[in-house]
Amino acid sequence: MPRFMGFVRMVEGGAMPPQALFEAMDKHIGEQAAQGHFLDGGGLYGTEDAVNFVVRKGEVTRVDGPYAEAKEVVGGWALMQFDTLEEAIAGQQAFADLHAKYWPECEMVATMRQVSEGPDPDAAS
Secondary structure: OEEEEEEEEOOOOOOOOOOOHHHHHHHHHHHHHHHHHHHHHEEEHHHHHHHHEEEEEEEEEEEEOOOOOOOOOOOOEEEEEEHHHEEEEEEEHHHHHHHHHHOOOOOOEEEEEEEOOOOOOOOOO
């Protein structure tokens, strides 16, 4: 069964989500987990303690947060499993809809990408 990774990108340092969103998300995640779709996920702390390792031209450089130049950061993630791509897209849409309904002033991007299980045997070499 294909797995998918969902990411939430938003401006760092914004207002806390309202309690109603937390409650709606708890219900939504519980339902998705009961159906075998939600495997794991969670929110992320801010970038103040983040560490990036940048690889460029054979050199590795460590860059510690916070990152003043960052406009959006990944604020949360979820690992999900669905039978089809269409079901995964519908699941991500439902997640975004909860934010629009319970936190209308929020500006975020909910991204969904399929998890690679290794080299695609059908891909041209």
